[in-house]
Amino acid sequence: MIAAVQFRNFKALRSTGVKLAPFNLVLGPNGSGKTSLIQALLRLRALAGLAPANEPPATDGGPRIDFAFTAPYQDIGVSLGCHADELVCNVLSVSRPPGPEGEALWEKLRAKLRTIRAYLFDHYAMAVPAKPADSAELASNGGNLAAVLAVWREKHPDAYAALQAEFLRLMPEFGALEVRAGAGGTVELGTRLKANGHNFITADSLSQGTLYQIALLVLAFTPAPPAVVCIEEADRGMHPRSLREVRDTLYRLSYPQDLGMQRAPVQVITTTHSPYLLDQFREQPQEVILASKQGQAATFERLSDRTDILELMKEAHLGDLWYSGILGGIPGET
Amino acid sequence: MKLAILSESPADEAALQVLVGYVLGRPFTTVQASLRARGWPSVEQVLPPIVRHLHFNTDADGLVVVVDSDDSVVHTSEHEAPGYHHALCRICRLRSVFRRATKNLPPARGRERVLRAVGLCVPAIEAWLLCGHDTSVTEQAWLDGQISGRQPYTRRELKWRVYGTERPSLQHETQRALQEVSRHHGDVRRLENDFPNGFGALARDLRAWQLPGRAG
Ligand SMILES: [Zn+2]
Numbered sequence: 001m002i003a004a005v006q007f008r009n010f011k012a013l014r015s016t017g018v019k020l021a022p023f024n025l026v027l028g029p030n031g032s033g034k035t036s037l038i039q040a041l042l043r044l045r046a047l048a049g050l051a052p053a054n055e056p057p058a059t060d061g062g063p064r065i066d067f068a069f070t071a072p073y074q075d076i077g078v079s080l081g082c083h084a085d086e087l088v089c090n091v092l093s094v095s096r097p098p099g100p101e102g103e104a105l106w107e108k109l110r111a112k113l114r115t116i117r118a119y120l121f122d123h124y125a126m127a128v129p130a131k132p133a134d135s136a137e138l139a140s141n142g143g144n145l146a147a148v149l150a151v152w153r154e155k156h157p158d159a160y161a162a163l164q165a166e167f168l169r170l171m172p173e174f175g176a177l178e179v180r181a182g183a184g185g186t187v188e189l190g191t192r193l194k195a196n197g198h199n200f201i202t203a204d205s206l207s208q209g210t211l212y213q214i215a216l217l218v219l220a221f222t223p224a225p226p227a228v229v230c231i232e233e234a235d236r237g238m239h240p241r242s243l244r245e246v247r248d249t250l251y252r253l254s255y256p257q258d259l260g261m262q263r264a265p266v267q268v269i270t271t272t273h274s275p276y277l278l279d280q281f282r283e284q285p286q287e288v289i290l291a292s293k294q295g296q297a298a299t300f301e302r303l304s305d306r307t308d309i310l311e312l313m314k315e316a317h318l319g320d321l322w323y324s325g326i327l328g329g330i331p332g333e334t
Numbered sequence: 335m336k337l338a339i340l341s342e343s344p345a346d347e348a349a350l351q352v353l354v355g356y357v358l359g360r361p362f363t364t365v366q367a368s369l370r371a372r373g374w375p376s377v378e379q380v381l382p383p384i385v386r387h388l389h390f391n392t393d394a395d396g397l398v399v400v401v402d403s404d405d406s407v408v409h410t411s412e413h414e415a416p417g418y419h420h421a422l423c424r425i426c427r428l429r430s431v432f433r434r435a436t437k438n439l440p441p442a443r444g445r446e447r448v449l450r451a452v453g454l455c456v457p458a459i460e461a462w463l464l465c466g467h468d469t470s471v472t473e474q475a476w477l478d479g480q481i482s483g484r485q486p487y488t489r490r491e492l493k494w495r496v497y498g499t500e501r502p503s504l505q506h507e508t509q510r511a512l513q514e515v516s517r518h519h520g521d522v523r524r525l526e527n528d529f530p531n532g533f534g535a536l537a538r539d540l541r542a543w544q545l546p547g548r549a550g
Contacts, residue, residue, distance in 0.1 A: 245504060248503040255501055258499040317375075
């Protein structure tokens with residue numbers, strides 16, 4: 001979907017670019033541009049909803065972000081820029097093939113850009129009973145998890161059943177995952193343990209990792225997936241041994257055909273601080289992006305472009321190489 | 335017989351359970367569920383504490399350890415000469431770690447030491463899984479490739495051949511591994527023929543456990 005992003009003077013991203021794969025794991029210290037990359041995509045989504053500017057983007061040295069896309073949108077370029085007196089990118093310019101065909105292609109791409117989503121899950125918000133809603137879409141903090149599953153149960157029973165089955169496979173200690181009516185007209189999420197008399201366990205008694213796992217499954221099984229999903233800290237709360245399954249769940253989004261699913265792939269951009277999650281990608285270095293900060297300037301680099309590291313990976317763990325500092329993508333120490 | 339298996343993933347462990355049973359030719363129980371290493375070189379680091387733990391805290395007769403060779407030196411019959419040790423061969427290295435880890439342990443739980451069975455998948459377990467299916471995949475083919483500098487296949491290609499994708503889910507990987515090893519129906523002669531050093535070493539270690547005077 002998005003082939004590459006080029007930054008100029010966007011926060012710490014002074015002058016750097018990143019090519020994006022169908023799946024992307026971004027590593028780096030705080031302030032290295034991981035979140036800025038996600039913010040840029042959210043800006044793209046927001047501005048894609050407005051009419052594009054008539055003039056080309058300003059070239060006065062202000063913030064500018066250029067996007068390139070994969071087929072069939074490879075001939076369209078989108079730039080975000082801002083007027084000289086503004087600090088936030090607020091102008092979207094499009095270069096596209098001329099004529100009605102070019103117009104139609106841009107409108108198709110624009111509709112897809114409007115579906116970009118970013119998530120930073122909050123297990124406290126997820127554990128609270130939710131107001132019933134018509135939307136089957138997960139909120140950016142996962143706070144409406146129970147309401148989404150209640151909608152799925154009514155309107156998308158196949159997706160609901162598939163999610164339940166996968167949850168029970170991943171967490172065999174549980175015998176059921178359910179939503180039920182809660183106090184004050186809310187819906188609440190809960191599970192039943194196989195042991196313990198199958199009592200209903202409310203979401204506030206579930207572990208952080210269990211709630212995040214359910215949220216990831218909601219993204220992986222959603223009937224109308226977005227074109228691009230950004231997930232911050234996908235490994236949070238997860239046991240190191242379960243990170244292979246986390247990777248599998250995320251791959252389900254990017255490579256649905258590999259799992260026999262018939263739907264469009266979702267481009268995934270996820271961030272992590274976990275060497276153990278990184279280890280899961282040793283066979284796919286083209287999916288790993290290293291974000292580094294030198295002084296005030298942040299840059300991106302693909303692990304597959306670091307031939308020196310690929311050689312070292314033969315005798316050391318990728319996660320350990322990252323921790324050691326030779327990969328970059330580590331915080332400065334004082 | 336009671337044993338423990340140290341592997342890199344649940345899929346590898348499932349396949350090894352079957353293969354170890356085929357070599358032993360009789361039922362066994364595992365004393366310690368799912369011992370896991372993060373892969374080479376972690377195996378070398380975690381092996382001594384694991385051996386010690388099994389020796390004192392369990393009644394395991396032996397420990398099975400199988401690692402991938404990746405691009406390292408492949409164990410050959412020359413390495414079996416008394417006193418020989420190849421510093422870049424993972425079987426030689428693991429055997430030496432084992433020796434050091436068990437050397438000064440006092441007898442415990444009625445046995446001298448925990449026995450070892452070390453195997454090497456050349457270059458990865460997918461090669462073993464293809465045994466009998468794909469005759470181009472053998473230890474000799476890989477060794478020839480190391481000498482000529484042109485490997486006959488890559489790890490990625492082996493994954494494709496076994497799973498139909500480079501990114502199999504753990505569930506799919508486990509199912510395929512079990513399907514493929516079960517094809518041998520208890521007869522590991524083909525595996526020993528095509529993988530005489532990596533699989534052969536594992537099989538010979540396991541059979542030695544059953545010699546008179548050893549655990550059994
Ligand atoms: Zn050797």
